[in-house]
Amino acid sequence: MSKTLIIAEHDGQNLNLSTAKCVACAAKIGNDIDVIVMGSGIDGISAQAARIEGVSTVIAIEADDLAQILAVNLAAEVVAMADGYSHIMGPSTTFGRDLMPTIAALLGVNQVSDIAAVTGSHQFQRPIYAGNAVVDVAAPEGVTVVATVRTASWKAAGDGAGATVEARAASSVASDHSRYVSLQSGGGERPDLQTATRVVAGGRALGSEEDFELIYSLADLIGAGAGASRAAVDAGYCPNDMQVGQTGKIISPDLYIAFGISGAIQHITGIKDAGTIVAVNKDTEAPIFEVADIGLAADLFTVIPEMKALLG
Numbered sequence: 001m002s003k004t005l006i007i008a009e010h011d012g013q014n015l016n017l018s019t020a021k022c023v024a025c026a027a028k029i030g031n032d033i034d035v036i037v038m039g040s041g042i043d044g045i046s047a048q049a050a051r052i053e054g055v056s057t058v059i060a061i062e063a064d065d066l067a068q069i070l071a072v073n074l075a076a077e078v079v080a081m082a083d084g085y086s087h088i089m090g091p092s093t094t095f096g097r098d099l100m101p102t103i104a105a106l107l108g109v110n111q112v113s114d115i116a117a118v119t120g121s122h123q124f125q126r127p128i129y130a131g132n133a134v135v136d137v138a139a140p141e142g143v144t145v146v147a148t149v150r151t152a153s154w155k156a157a158g159d160g161a162g163a164t165v166e167a168r169a170a171s172s173v174a175s176d177h178s179r180y181v182s183l184q185s186g187g188g189e190r191p192d193l194q195t196a197t198r199v200v201a202g203g204r205a206l207g208s209e210e211d212f213e214l215i216y217s218l219a220d221l222i223g224a225g226a227g228a229s230r231a232a233v234d235a236g237y238c239p240n241d242m243q244v245g246q247t248g249k250i251i252s253p254d255l256y257i258a259f260g261i262s263g264a265i266q267h268i269t270g271i272k273d274a275g276t277i278v279a280v281n282k283d284t285e286a287p288i289f290e291v292a293d294i295g296l297a298a299d300l301f302t303v304i305p306e307m308k309a310l311l312g
């Protein structure tokens with residue numbers, strides 16, 4: 001029987017929405033779906049995974065060595081239990097892009113990246129050329145399919161009846177050549193950019209790191225994630241994990257508000273799955289207005305304080 005194993009992404013407290021999106025993708029393949037949760041103190045996370053519709057079994061592996069996101073350790077654990085799975089899938093988030101290629105390499109297979117649609121058990125579609133073309137990918141039958149799921153293309157699976165949670169002991173040995181030192185993460189309590197339902201983003205027009213505070217303050221007011229164009233990142237106005245686009249993050253919030261972003265194709269690639277796109281730009285000819293659902297030709301330095309005053 002073909003079975004799919006999904007690697008759960010979590011932050012030690014909560015399951016990331018990307019896991020339910022992977023389940024939605026795996027459901028299209030039609031196999032039984034197991035989810036593996038690895039880490040320390042993961043009872044709550046395993047319970048969250050068990051509530052996802054379509055999941056048969058949650059395999060919970062509790063170990064201190066798996067508490068940190070160290071791909072080499074997590075991959076070894078997944079590979080140790082890979083037998084019996086025809087498909088092993090993870091999200092195309094930073095977590096999955098780090099982990100899944102390691103699993104593929106250890107299993108000696110090529111990774112299928114960024115699945116946007118499933119057309120058969122071994123046939124998939126993914127966007128290429130900054131989303132301007134869709135390519136059909138056929139994975140060889142008879143070997144494990146290791147794949148990342150383009151989370152922006154999938155609606156998260158809903159709540160199910162409740163899957164079984166099976167606790168297992170770790171069976172791999174922690175790496176002796178890589179070790180966890182520390183985690184430095186920006187954004188504080190702000191929602192994760194890749195799974196946020198609202199995102200407020202700024203471009204080169206912000207002009208400085210100090211003025212980027214306008215973006216953060218508005219984002220915090222409406223509980224949104226904060227994003228940026230590459231020009232803003234390259235100029236040093238904000239950290240590069242905020243970059244949205246072809247060489248940044250591909251996101252699909254319900255609401256995306258872009259301030260002072262021109263709408264270059266490489267940026268649009270990252271937001272084309274967003275629900276409602278709002279653009280504020282001084283230039284009425286800015287290409288972002290071609291994709292925006294709501295456009296406002298105005299100065300962001302006037303609009304953001306006005307929005308904050310109305311919302312606050």
Ligand SMILES: Cc1cc2nc3c(=O)[nH]c(=O)nc-3n(C[C@H](O)[C@H](O)[C@H](O)COP(=O)(O)OP(=O)(O)OC[C@H]3O[C@@H](n4cnc5c(N)ncnc54)[C@H](O)[C@@H]3O)c2cc1C
Pocket residue numbers: 202203204205228229230231232243244245246247248249259260261262263264265266267270280281282283286298299300301
């Ligand atoms: C291979 C490659 C990959 C790339 N990957 C990415 C990517 O992942 N993400 C990405 O974003 N870019 C990417 N780029 C860069 C992309 O081509 C653009 O250069 C970049 O997106 C431009 O950023 P921007 O819109 O902030 O800046 P600009 O293009 O300079 O636009 C600034 C906009 O702000 C407006 N403006 C100015 N002042 C104000 C004001 N006061 N109020 C309101 N509006 C104002 C202007 O009218 C203008 O439209 C990539 C490029 C290449 C070649």
